[in-house]
Amino acid sequence: MATDTSGEYMKITLNRKNIIEYVEDNEYVLIDMLHNRFYTLDYIGSLIWNYLKQGFGIDNVVTRISNEFNVSMDQVKEDVIKFLETMAGKGLVKIEH
16 A cells, blocks of 8 residues: 655556446446446545546646645645545555556
């Protein structure tokens, strides 16, 4: 798991090999076909997932969310990294330093 809370030099890779995505009302449902599990992402989690799908890095994701919701960059970065660590623990993303 990522322990670098600065977010610097972290490469995030989405596990799209075994994951089917379903979007309803701007929120993602991720279905892990390999382990027969599904995960629902709230609005912010869906934003993060969508930005990562578009190829944005962590810093860009943090900036966009911070600007959209008028929240400090430090708080958003901490929350995004926690979210990604949770997703990595479920095998939905891979974090590389």
